Amino acid sequence: MKTKEVTFTVEEMDRSEVSTEGIRLLDAAFAALPNAHAPYSQFRVAAAVLTSSGSVLVGTNQENASYPVGICAERVVLSAASAVAHGETILSMAVVYRPLAGPAQKPLSPCGMCRQALHEQRTRQNHPIVLWMTAEQGSVWRISDASELLPFAFSAKEL
Numbered sequence: 142m143k144t145k146e147v148t149f150t151v152e153e154m155d156r157s158e159v160s161t162e163g164i165r166l167l168d169a170a171f172a173a174l175p176n177a178h179a180p181y182s183q184f185r186v187a188a189a190v191l192t193s194s195g196s197v198l199v200g201t202n203q204e205n206a207s208y209p210v211g212i213c214a215e216r217v218v219l220s221a222a223s224a225v226a227h228g229e230t231i232l233s234m235a236v237v238y239r240p241l242a243g244p245a246q247k248p249l250s251p252c253g254m255c256r257q258a259l260h261e262q263r264t265r266q267n268h269p270i271v272l273w274m275t276a277e278q279g280s281v282w283r284i285s286d287a288s289e290l291l292p293f294a295f296s297a298k299e300l
């Protein structure tokens with residue numbers, strides 16, 4: 142028997158240590174947070190991406206009375222970027238949130254479905270997507286390639 146070890150690095154930092162690009166994206170995501178449509182969970186999430194042309198696009202979670210129809214902020218902004226900035230490379234994404242209980246401390250990392258969507262985008266563009274994550278308080282996490290969140294990913298290669 143052989144074993145494989147999968148590791149990746151998460152950088153944890155104070156807001157004062159975040160790059161200008163990271164701050165730009167995190168600020169854009171926080172500004173979009175009120176646009177979440179989350180009447181059912183009261184769990185607001187916003188994501189912002191920086192594209193290769195220098196544009197920043199934002200997305201927020203969009204829930205639905207038919208619960209499974211709801212879509213996460215990360216996939217909203219990935220879909221928007223593919224539609225309105227088609228062909229551009231997504232260089233980085235920031236994800237922020239506010240739960241029902243109010244401002245949180247711990248960064249939010251994307252759900253499994255969004256990890257799959259990030260992996261597909263990363264493969265399409267053949268360029269890593271830097272991922273910034275934070276809550277309204279506490280530290281900021283940075284991963285240099287969001288695909289690392291989904292080891293052994295299913296991809297078009299398997300079809």
Ligand code: THU
Pocket residue numbers: 179182184185186201202203204211212213214215249250251252255
């Ligand atoms: N949600 C996101 O938008 N992104 C995540 O990474 C996790 C969950 C949304 C989906 C739903 O609207 C609410 O948060 C509660 O699950």
